[in-house]
Amino acid sequence: MAENTKPERISEAEHAVMEVLWERSELTATEVCEAVCEARDWSLATVKTLLSRLVSKNVISATPDGRRFLYSPLIKRSDYVGGESRRLVDRLFGGSASSLFAHLAEQEALSDKDLANIEALLKELKS
Numbered sequence: 267m268a269e270n271t272k273p274e275r276i277s278e279a280e281h282a283v284m285e286v287l288w289e290r291s292e293l294t295a296t297e298v299c300e301a302v303c304e305a306r307d308w309s310l311a312t313v314k315t316l317l318s319r320l321v322s323k324n325v326i327s328a329t330p331d332g333r334r335f336l337y338s339p340l341i342k343r344s345d346y347v348g349g350e351s352r353r354l355v356d357r358l359f360g361g362s363a364s365s366l367f368a369h370l371a372e373q374e375a376l377s378d379k380d381l382a383n384i385e386a387l388l389k390e391l392k393s
Contacts, residue, residue: 276325279306280319283316288342295313325341
């Protein structure tokens with residue numbers, strides 16, 4: 267996938283499948299199902315539908331392997347998370363990351379450890 271090409275948005279269900287493929291790639295539909303079906307009360311048919319949607323969105327590949335397909339991600343998790351983070355900040359906080367942090371702090375959604383980690387990261391990025 268080209269660097270400047272933004273992938274289509276993926277649903278929460280598709281994201282669950284992506285997480286499995288980012289963890290271990292070149293999996294069959296059955297193997298993906300083994301990782302997510304029980305916890306989500308899904309069938310193999312549901313997983314196959316989600317895999318098909320992800321292939322059509324060009325975020326995973328399907329390579330024939332005999333009578334089955336092996337699925338692998340075409341986008342990195344970090345690239346996807348970066349894009350989703352930017353969309354969240356743009357949509358809910360007018361493009362201001364500081365507004366996001368202020369909101370989280372006001373809602374007491376950040377622990378002291380979170381704040382210390384953010385402070386350390388900002389110091390690291392600044393140097």
